[in-house]
Amino acid sequence: MALGAIYLRLSRNEEQLDVDEILAKHRHTLMKLSEQHHLKCDIFQDISSGVNVERPQLNLLLSQLEEYDYLLVMDIDRISRDNAYAEQIKQLLVMHDIKILTPQGTIDLSKESNEMMYSFQAMMANFEYKQIRKRLGRGRIAAAEQGCWTMSNRTPLGYRKDENKRLVIVEEEAKIIRYIFQKTIEQVSANEIAKQLHMLGCVSRARKVLTSSHSSNIRRDVVYRGVVHARRRINGRIVEEVFVPDAHEAIISQDKWEEVQRLLDENTNQGFFNKKKVTRRLQNLLYCLCCGRKRYLQSDGKNQDYVKSCNYKIDNNKCQDRGCKYTPIEQFVLKKVKEKQFCIETALKKIQTADFANQEKSLKLEKISFEKQLEKFRIRHQNLYTMRMDEDISKEEFLKMRNQNEEEMQRVQQQIDCLNIQLENLRHASEEQNRLEYFTEAIKRLDELEPEACNTFLKTFIKKIWFSSNATVNYDTAKPRDSAIIKIEWKE
Numbered sequence: 001m002a003l004g005a006i007y008l009r010l011s012r013n014e015e016q017l018d019v020d021e022i023l024a025k026h027r028h029t030l031m032k033l034s035e036q037h038h039l040k041c042d043i044f045q046d047i048s049s050g051v052n053v054e055r056p057q058l059n060l061l062l063s064q065l066e067e068y069d070y071l072l073v074m075d076i077d078r079i080s081r082d083n084a085y086a087e088q089i090k091q092l093l094v095m096h097d098i099k100i101l102t103p104q105g106t107i108d109l110s111k112e113s114n115e116m117m118y119s120f121q122a123m124m125a126n127f128e129y130k131q132i133r134k135r136l137g138r139g140r141i142a143a144a145e146q147g148c149w150t151m152s153n154r155t156p157l158g159y160r161k162d163e164n165k166r167l168v169i170v171e172e173e174a175k176i177i178r179y180i181f182q183k184t185i186e187q188v189s190a191n192e193i194a195k196q197l198h199m200l201g202c203v204s205r206a207r208k209v210l211t212s213s214h215s216s217n218i219r220r221d222v223v224y225r226g227v228v229h230a231r232r233r234i235n236g237r238i239v240e241e242v243f244v245p246d247a248h249e250a251i252i253s254q255d256k257w258e259e260v261q262r263l264l265d266e267n268t269n270q271g272f273f274n275k276k277k278v279t280r281r282l283q284n285l286l287y288c289l290c291c292g293r294k295r296y297l298q299s300d301g302k303n304q305d306y307v308k309s310c311n312y313k314i315d316n317n318k319c320q321d322r323g324c325k326y327t328p329i330e331q332f333v334l335k336k337v338k339e340k341q342f343c344i345e346t347a348l349k350k351i352q353t354a355d356f357a358n359q360e361k362s363l364k365l366e367k368i369s370f371e372k373q374l375e376k377f378r379i380r381h382q383n384l385y386t387m388r389m390d391e392d393i394s395k396e397e398f399l400k401m402r403n404q405n406e407e408e409m410q411r412v413q414q415q416i417d418c419l420n421i422q423l424e425n426l427r428h429a430s431e432e433q434n435r436l437e438y439f440t441e442a443i444k445r446l447d448e449l450e451p452e453a454c455n456t457f458l459k460t461f462i463k464k465i466w467f468s469s470n471a472t473v474n475y476d477t478a479k480p481r482d483s484a485i486i487k488i489e490w491k492e
Contacts, residue, residue: 002038004070004101005061006030008045009078023047030072033101039070062089065096066399072101095388096395141240144230147247156223157205157214158251167223167248174251176202177224180215181252184260186284190215192456199460200491201435219264225257226250280305281454282330282465288312289468289485291319297326307467322469324484332486333465334446337458341443348436360423367419370412377409464489 008026023045034041044057058079061071071093073079079089093100093109100107140150148165149155158177159167176197183193190212197210204210222229228247232240252260286295286307293312299305305326310319384405388398442449442457449457466487 002040002069003067004034004037004039004041004072005065005068006034006041006043006072007058007061007078008043008074009055009058010047026074029103030074033072033103034070037070037101039072041072042068062092065092065098066395068096068098070099070101075102075104076100076107095385141230141232141242144228144242145244147228147244149228149248150230156221157218158224159248167228169249169251173205176210177218177251180218181224181256181260184215184219184263185256187263188284196456196459199435199456219260222257224250224252225254279451280326280330281449281451281458282326282333283451283455285455285458285462285465286329286467287464288319288321289466289487290321293319295467307469324467324469329465329467329484329486333458333462333488336488337461338443338446340461341440344436344439344443348433348440363419363423367416367423370415370419374409374412374416377405377412381405381409461491462488463491 006027008023008030010022027043027045031041044061046055046057076086079086090109097110100109143150143165149159149161149167150165155161155167158170158173160170162168179197179202180193183196188196193215194210194212197215202210204214218224222243226246226248228242228244230242230244250257280297283297284294286297287293288295288310291310291312293310295310296308297305298308307324307326307329309323310321312319381402384393384398384402387393388395393401439460446454446457466485466489468485470483470485
């Protein structure tokens with residue numbers, strides 16, 4: 001008994017109907033057709049667009065095509081609506097001497113007239129698809145109006161899509177977003193934010209460096225305050241636009257987002273933040289231990305730096321933590337940072353004892369060797385198809401040699417994948433070594449660093465410095481001052 005493969009796919013104009021009902025109807029029709037031709041059939045089915053080449057069931061069928069004598073479909077457009085992909089499938093069908101069976105009749109691609117009919121139907125299906133795209137654009141807009149993320153397969157950094165196409169927070173990535181917004185409020189420039197993110201080891205989803213452009217775009221993106229903003233364009237012109245608030249959980253609160261926008265709007269030339277140079281080592285790091293708000297610095301007439309008194313409101317009462325001289329606080333913090341040097345040097349020595357350079361060189365040479373082998377197998381793979389098309393080898397010989405070649409390709413590819421993992425691990429170790437070496441040298445010359453450079457460096461270690469004068473505001477200068485409390489919140 002001859003073998004057949006039934007391929008079922010739900011088309012776009014049927015998506016509004018009951019999926020199971022439609023597929024059951026098509027399955028019954030094609031099974032009846034297979035009985036008429038005395039075929040034993042396997043069934044493959046997808047629910048997707050006709051131009052989507054990533055259809056798993058179709059791809060599985062094509063990988064097993066040599067096992068079948070017939071392909072059964074409801075119509076040619078069920079295979080593909082993309083002209084180029086349809087032609088690729090046609091070549092495979094011709095190579096394996098496979099005929100197409102439809103309820104309308106049999107298509108034997110070895111006959112020129114049938115081959116032309118196949119190509120013509122694929123062309124018409126492609127034309128239909130272009131018309132469908134217009135309707136899809138309107139459909140995506142309609143879905144966006146319901147709060148779904150539909151205009152792009154890529155989700156913004158900080159989010160992923162759930163099964164309902166709604167954005168869900170990815171906490172590890174969301175930390176980067178919150179950091180960017182917080183630093184903007186602290187009037188840190190996009191360039192400086194990018195430097196700090198790099199020093200902290202923060203990278204994009206593609207493991208690439210987060211540049212100043214990334215930061216600039218992120219802090220203007222309404223998606224981070226829970227908004228879905230979608231547009232539909234025709235020839236580059238916006239013809240429809242939707243703006244849906246509270247579509248998903250916000251990473252940034254409305255108040256914080258608006259504050260950032262206000263600061264950015266004041267910075268029309270993107271130079272405002274850069275003008276506010278860091279002049280003190282602990283700038284933007286000091287916070288009140290009593291009320292949790294940021295503490296600010298000032299200088300008196302003698303150019304003496306002070307931590308300003310705190311006067312933020314707390315439940316209708318003002319925080320009255322008194323100010324303090326700045327220099328002793330700075331000296332205390334720098335001393336604590338210097339004490340970290342031993343731990344950093346110990347970690348650095350552990351990494352340095354490993355010969356990463358030679359390991360990487362050896363792995364790269366081994367990888368090149370396997371890649372050359374893989375390329376030979378790929379060439380051999382293509383030659384086998386050519387030999388089969390030219391009828392230099394039989395179908396049985398082709399299948400045997402192809403399977404052997406594919407096994408070798410798979411074996412070599414597994415070796416390459418393993419080497420890539422080892423190289424990636426080495427690269428991470430190398431990056432960590434560079435970071436630790438930088439930290440070691442920076443700590444050694446901490447007192448010599450300019451305030452701005454020292455401030456940037458400290459922010460790689462320190463999240464916040466909690467400070468309290470341990471006394472309320474009192475203008476009686478004769479009264480003795482209590483000892484200040486300083487607590488350093490280190491980054492993990």
